Amino acid sequence: MRLTLRRALAVGAALALIGIVTPGAAYSQADPESCNDLLGPDTPAYVVCHWLAKPDEALGVALFWGADDGANLKDASPVDGKFIDCSAAGASCPKPGDSVEGDENSPLPEGSEEGGAPECEAGQQCSVDGHDAGGTSERVAEDPAGTLTPPGQTPTATPTSTATQDAAAAAAAQTPAGQAITAAAAARFRIWIDTELADDWKAGPEAFAAAVKRVGALASRPEVAGIRFTSQLGYNTTFATDDEIKAFVAAASDALRQAAPGKRLGVHTVVPELACGANDTCKAEMRKRHPLLAPEQIESPLIAGRVDQISLDSGLLYGGYETWKINAEQAHRNQWIQVRARSWDVLAQVAAEETGLVGQVAEDQVATRLSVPVKDGAAQQVNVRTRVQDAQGTVKHLSAWDTLKKLSPIQRRLAAVYDPAAPEVDVATDLRKLSEVFGQIYLTTA
Template identity: 45%
Template structure:
């Protein structure tokens, strides 16, 4: 029985070109010289076909223009000669029975078949997830589309800013995502921010519902605008508590949909590529526990860094407080301090890669808040911001083409002096 097992093993190895020790060291079929020096002694190499034999085999099949290969083809080519007695061929077929190449002229006796429906400006088949050329052209001609061209000319990286949460709740996500994607495919656009204040407002009632929205919206946008980055904006107040357990317990209860682990999962699951954390609550949310705005901000970025969120995506700090009613009235020294607190601190914390500043927005009473002078009048705060040339690529702002300060060309040219990125409001 033992001898039989050895015989079977040896036969198997020999078929693979590897055999048991050769009985003769002078075996002409040996290829042991090709093996590593540390190969086990019980493993040897044997040619199934020596290099010379392999060359002869190749010459046999390739010689005479491959005639031997042609002669070895199937004996029966599977053709039927309809002229032979007994062979029945179906009639009524189309064509002239001859092979034609694409682009060959139409035979003179061919019947007029008309122009196929698929020939024209649009392709024959359009994947329902894809943006058609007509949709992209229409988007390019919209106010936002025109602003994309204007912003691209300034050299700024462009994001499309939209809100798809309401469309999701209304059952119209697919249609809205396609409209946003038509803007996103414009030259110069790098990504889409498709929701703001996510989980902080009353749009959704549960964390599971938010996850479902993110999954569907992310899938729709990645299919319709492949290669574009996806972003959302939110706030995670409990991060500012630091080690204060009472603060953490109260804010976890107050903001049940904004659990840090759940929010971090949006990045880890690949649902979004950028997460913007708002800082508007830092000055007031923690007064009960005597946590200052500076300490709350420090706590937040320590917590973000400890969770390694930046390993899954980009983290952005967002601040609307730089803009003031009418325009900031700060001196140069005050503006410098504000920049230190609101721009430098998040970047130096090594947790936020970018800072997004709101430079113009309107409150419920219709009052316009600006980070610059009205109609771009001289302003100390704006002058100090223009000095941040070394971090310009890390600074972003939002712009609404429907509510210009002067006009899109003037506004975007001025914004490009400070910011390397811009989120263009889409109207959706």
């Protein structure tokens, strides 16, 4: 059975604590290898069963190997492979303690000097110790960043010494954002930096480079797991074309992977069409309203490996689909069924972005909104905004704390999106309270 069963058990345990039941249905396929008919009628849709060998096939296998007192098993031989019989005449095998690497009697690679690696002619590509390296004139020489640059192109990176990087990180740690990271680490959060680089990218190379350097210095700390570098991608008015979005994501991804190597990268967006389910009229209208948010366009940077995480907002799901007689619960369920069907979790980590838990929220709504994406096997975590300002300027804060505390079995899958520049009490106090419910934190930085 799929690994998502473990996730379902955690969600089920949490829901049992607060008495909420989420719907589940048997998963059926016209698959000759399916054993779903053996599952109970209340089995969730994401639990599937496949025969490795059907009962009659398993019996045949057992009879084959057990026949004639195991004669077939006795006659079986290993799969043909490259083996050396060290006991055979003329065989040469290393003995314990012998060096198996090149020694003083080993021939040197042709064209190499004593004790050194072979030199490559200009334009020639060579291999040293299993790693590709280019000729000294075109590929790796004169590359200040230490990265391979295609022939004919000028490296764009600027060499940065370790001392300079350490100084930048130390300076960043003293900023309000850096101090918030320190406080979040003390509260034992898994930390993401939540920032916006789209405006900096549009402002030009100089502004973009400065922003990347600032974020990279913050993210260099070991407490930081990743960087979410844009929000509402394709939904707001920042970009006018899909090509522009792709160019921005590619530039931001490349720059951040160099400025903050090893950190995960994420984006936040929304795909209105997914909530339509199978309603073609609804899907056509959503594509017309939001031409930059078609599923295949949002999927593109995932396929290209530009981002490691995608957060899908749920804000449009509540009240935007009544025209097609799709209520909020159906829209919510439709979205995650579509995400699971597209296997986006294979391409990147999928997170649900929940904005509706501020102000007065019914207890059952808290459980449903947080559990459905995870229970359906589509999302690996749920991000919850702790502060939302509506169109009239009214600020609402996260509520339903007692209910949230009952979801401790899935605490590690819950992340708070928090702006340290607008604390409810003060940053340290706010983070300590959030740590009672959430295992991860997205710290909003300018």
